[in-house]
Amino acid sequence: MLTISNLHARIEEKEILRGINFEVKPGEVHAIMGPNGSGKSTLASVLAGREDYEITNGTVDFNGKDLLDMSPEERAAEGIFLAFQYPVEIPGVTTVNFLKTAINEIRKYNGQESLDAAQFLKRMKEKAKLVKIDDTLLRRSLNEGFSGGEKKRNEIFQMAMLEPQLCILDETDSGLDIDALRVVAEGVNKLRDENRSFIVVTHYQRLLDYIVPDFVHVLYKGRIVKSGTKELALELEEKGYDWIKAEVDSLEVA
Amino acid sequence: MSSIHNTDLKSQLIADFQTLQLQLNGKSLLPINQLRSEAMNNFEKLGFPTIRHEEWKYSNVSALAKQNFNFQAGSDFSNKDLKEIHLPHLKGNVLYFINGVFHAELSHIESPGDYLKVVPFAEAQEQMPEVIDQYFARYADYKNDAFTALNTAMAKDGVVVHIADNKTLEEPVILRFIGDTRKEDVGSQVRNLIVVGKNAEVKIAEAYRTIGDNKYFINTVTEFVLFEDARADYYKVQNESDKTHHIGTTQVYQKDRSYFYAATVTVNGGFVRNNLNIVLDGEHIESHMYGLYVPTGKQHIDNHTLVDHRKPNCQSNELYKGILMDKSTGVFNGKIFVQQDAQKTNAYQNCRNVVTTDEATMNTKPQLEIWADDVKCSHGTTTGKLNDEAIFYMQSRGIPKKEAIRLQLLAFAEDVVSQIKIDSIKEYLEGLIVDKLGSLGK
Ligand SMILES: Nc1ncnc2c1ncn2[C@@H]1O[C@H](COP(=O)(O)OP(=O)(O)O)[C@@H](O)[C@H]1O
Ligand SMILES: [Mg+2]
Numbered sequence: 156m157l158t159i160s161n162l163h164a165r166i167e168e169k170e171i172l173r174g175i176n177f178e179v180k181p182g183e184v185h186a187i188m189g190p191n192g193s194g195k196s197t198l199a200s201v202l203a204g205r206e207d208y209e210i211t212n213g214t215v216d217f218n219g220k221d222l223l224d225m226s227p228e229e230r231a232a233e234g235i236f237l238a239f240q241y242p243v244e245i246p247g248v249t250t251v252n253f254l255k256t257a258i259n260e261i262r263k264y265n266g267q268e269s270l271d272a273a274q275f276l277k278r279m280k281e282k283a284k285l286v287k288i289d290d291t292l293l294r295r296s297l298n299e300g301f302s303g304g305e306k307k308r309n310e311i312f313q314m315a316m317l318e319p320q321l322c323i324l325d326e327t328d329s330g331l332d333i334d335a336l337r338v339v340a341e342g343v344n345k346l347r348d349e350n351r352s353f354i355v356v357t358h359y360q361r362l363l364d365y366i367v368p369d370f371v372h373v374l375y376k377g378r379i380v381k382s383g384t385k386e387l388a389l390e391l392e393e394k395g396y397d398w399i400k401a402e403v404d405s406l407e408v409a
Numbered sequence: 410m411s412s413i414h415n416t417d418l419k420s421q422l423i424a425d426f427q428t429l430q431l432q433l434n435g436k437s438l439l440p441i442n443q444l445r446s447e448a449m450n451n452f453e454k455l456g457f458p459t460i461r462h463e464e465w466k467y468s469n470v471s472a473l474a475k476q477n478f479n480f481q482a483g484s485d486f487s488n489k490d491l492k493e494i495h496l497p498h499l500k501g502n503v504l505y506f507i508n509g510v511f512h513a514e515l516s517h518i519e520s521p522g523d524y525l526k527v528v529p530f531a532e533a534q535e536q537m538p539e540v541i542d543q544y545f546a547r548y549a550d551y552k553n554d555a556f557t558a559l560n561t562a563m564a565k566d567g568v569v570v571h572i573a574d575n576k577t578l579e580e581p582v583i584l585r586f587i588g589d590t591r592k593e594d595v596g597s598q599v600r601n602l603i604v605v606g607k608n609a610e611v612k613i614a615e616a617y618r619t620i621g622d623n624k625y626f627i628n629t630v631t632e633f634v635l636f637e638d639a640r641a642d643y644y645k646v647q648n649e650s651d652k653t654h655h656i657g658t659t660q661v662y663q664k665d666r667s668y669f670y671a672a673t674v675t676v677n678g679g680f681v682r683n684n685l686n687i688v689l690d691g692e693h694i695e696s697h698m699y700g701l702y703v704p705t706g707k708q709h710i711d712n713h714t715l716v717d718h719r720k721p722n723c724q725s726n727e728l729y730k731g732i733l734m735d736k737s738t739g740v741f742n743g744k745i746f747v748q749q750d751a752q753k754t755n756a757y758q759n760c761r762n763v764v765t766t767d768e769a770t771m772n773t774k775p776q777l778e779i780w781a782d783d784v785k786c787s788h789g790t791t792t793g794k795l796n797d798e799a800i801f802y803m804q805s806r807g808i809p810k811k812e813a814i815r816l817q818l819l820a821f822a823e824d825v826v827s828q829i830k831i832d833s834i835k836e837y838l839e840g841l842i843v844d845k846l847g848s849l850g851k
Contacts, residue, residue, distance in 0.1 A: 205801055226810070227804035228805075228809045228810065231804070236806075239805075245799050245803070245816075245817070245820070246820060247824070256808055256812065257806040296820075317807065
């Protein structure tokens, strides 16, 4: 589904991604962990198409297409979804209207007819239940004045509504209490199937107790420095990142 | 009074005025005509303002002052032309003014005669002399404001709208001003006087637009008098050509417990100057002012507002918003005066702008002068760019950039447009604004 090869990206002369390689197959869940500032959000943003970053090298193939050649909206229509670490407030646009527009733009791109009001409402009810999000929240301006937890839940709700193929979750767990975390994780798990893949970016192992990954990668200084299975996450939980940092930094010096 | 003068506008107007005087047939001693002569003298002394004038610093009328217009143009605009300016779902009392001249045959009044009186100015001088004597040019400043002086001297046309005491008008009053420039360069000067009686209530809209490709100069003054407990909504809606100079003053005088609610929405116009002046001359008065301007190309839109709190326990509230595109320019100047007597005044003012290109500019100037000590006053102005984070967020959900920008700006504009409570006018504006923002984004 997704193949990233030797991806380099920088912002304002500063190289942040320095040769990322990995592959995601349909149905897989990949966790990306790493210390703060290692480039996790940058990778997520580059995949979603944020323009601030300059891609200096490498390729990203998504279902046989050159992802880096597409606008963010084309990527979304092709099936990529990014749950933001910091969801943006959109004053004056309700979640409902926002999603109606988004869904129908994506359908238009894929040559499908618009959802009518009844179909849309049905889907909305279904998915709202999935993430236990309140209807009144959805009729307010998107994210405006939402609590941290409400914003994150709203991200997962949007994900459920858009039915993407590749879901990228950027620190969806941060700022959530344990109950909210469970709700969000359950929502994600219900969306798992053999054709839908996930890249779950997280700083802590906690989330991975609920969303069990097939693979775990450690990102540090813009490179994947270690890959493994869910046991790697447990090891990181126990030992922290310092031993990995030391390993990598000693190699760099050498 | 021929239409072609090869002279500057001021000389043309002075000559036009002399011709007008000759046509008065011995009525020159009527008070109103004395007033007109005085106003013309003032205009002659003042002349057109230059950018050295503090109030005209960012709005340059020197190009206007070099042109000539036919102020006597008339028009062969008729019923069949109405479809060109069709406004869907238009209901209520609708009055048509073509090139400043009231056209009774196009207009229609629905409200009962004991609720609403609409009288053309010329007739009002005979039919309701007491109203004219008391309120015509009573508050609009024809002494220091050149355009108001000019209008006071020259405006023959326009109407007096009178809402009787204790009457609530169900149907709105909609005044449509059409600049018909299909044949020639046209000038028009309109004067309206709106008197809202004690405890009466009305919604009034002034909708301005043009047809044709020639130049247009419109100089308009609307005076409002709100008696005790009167309530008026007033919407000024502008959709005029890029070849238009629109100079307009709305002068409002409010008495005790009256309520005035204004929304000024400028969609199009080459050069626009709106003055909205409100005098709160009583207690427990409320005045609300909303504004929206969305210039594109090289359009210039200037809004000056003045709120004069003279008595205690009143409240004024102001929100103006602008979306400035291409190479357009905007000006907002908001004055709030709180006189010594006006204790317990609450006055709020806010002006927020989005500039979508590096070439568009906005000049804002809040001006608060407070002589009372027990008041709550606040003001703020912001001018920012489009919110790129929000645009990327929307794009990442599949919404094309162009549409994302449009959604963001429509939501921004909606704060003002949603204040309009005449459905046909609101729909009309929403349509115009959606179209206008459609040109944005790559
Ligand atoms: N817009 C930006 N401008 C400058 N530096 C940035 C910007 N975004 C991220 N960085 C830098 O890139 C590095 C990686 O950041 P980020 O991808 O957010 O890391 P993570 O998500 O792993 O904490 C950090 O050093 C950060 O300061
Ligand atoms: Mg991050």
